[in-house]
Amino acid sequence: MKIAVLTDSTANISDEMKERYHIHEVYLNVLFHGQAYRENVDMSKEEFYSRMRTESELPTTSQPAVGEYVDKLEELKAAGYTDVIAVHLSSGISGTYQSAITAGDMVEGINVHAVDSEISLTPQAFLCFRAAQMIEEGASIDEIVAELQSMVRNHVAYFMVNDLKNLKKGGRLTGAQAFVGSMLQVKPILHFVETKIVAAEKVRTKKKALKRIEELMAEFLDGETTATGCVLHANAEEEALEWLKDVQKRFPDIHFIVADVTPVIATHLGEGAMALGMVKRDLKL
Structure with a gap:
């Protein structure tokens, strides 16, 4: 075998x-005007974000x-x-x-x-x-x-997005109606529930949203320190590294990886999204 x-x-x-x-x-694949590009292969990250900012229509994925x-x-x-x-x-x-x-x-x-x-x-x-x-x-x-x-059954990720435009247009958000009419100055916090992306909470200001994600992660861990974590960002590496300093202070016994959000996922979350993920395993990476 x-x-x-x-x-x-x-x-x-x-x-x-x-x-x-x-x-x-x-x-x-990420598709601009029907033309497919394999993510991480056919288009650079810089070109992807540039086109997502400037194109009249959002890209799609397949x-x-x-x-x-x-x-x-x-x-x-x-x-x-x-x-x-x-x-x-x-x-x-x-x-x-x-x-x-x-x-x-x-x-x-x-x-x-x-x-x-x-x-x-x-x-x-x-x-x-x-x-x-x-x-x-x-x-x-x-x-x-x-x-x-x-x-x-023992992992979780909480995402903060700047707005729900991409997710709503792409049809990847469950319960989006809960946020309609209350999006000004709000940073939505999302997570996966039974395979779907669900709106968890809405918090005013990015700083408060990131702190709330840390609190939610602490609730998930419930004192457990045998875990491996990640800080993720959609073209916001500097902010992610700053956030990592706070995250490591809060969870000093856990090893974290910092990584990009891939173009396919960034298509739905939007540029500037941030996330904190954790699995209750020490993978010794």
Whole structure:
């Protein structure tokens, strides 16, 4: 048995970490005026944000075509893999997870074990890292899948966006009507609930919103210090690094990663979005 870890580009795993953990990837796309660009490949981050600011219409996004997924599985099979742990962004905002299942049924000689991360970005990557660690430790497929499912029940991310324009237009927000008519000077806080992006709270000013996210994360941890965290940003690295200083003071025993929001996710959250994510595992990264 030879097991591969396969994820999608929204996990935003660095080339270094992909090489370290032998993680494979399929790509989601950003579309401007119907022209598709693979995120992180066909368009630079700078060009993406420039176009999102200046284009008259917001970009749209698309999942990998099933045919592309089939090609990736064939490639893995040719490399000697018998099984694939496929970890994808939340099924509530993308059909990529379902594409993994569909493509798995179409390719003989390789078994696909699809895991719905019910989230995205670096918290999704955490599942991939843990799967790879367990493969190195000689764990069975059942043990790996059970651990990842447990992690899904024990991770969370809270997002602060500047406004709900992108999410509402893209149809990715559940309960958006709760914010209608009260958006002036408000920073919405969002999170994933049962695979969907849900509006959690509305807070006045960015500073108060970030502090509230820290409070919500402390409630989630409930004193637990065996965890790994991430601070995420949509083209706001300087602000993210400043926020990290406060976050580390509040959670001194937890290791944090700072990472970009990928273009596909930034399309929906908008530029300037910030997030704090956590999983109740010390991944020793």
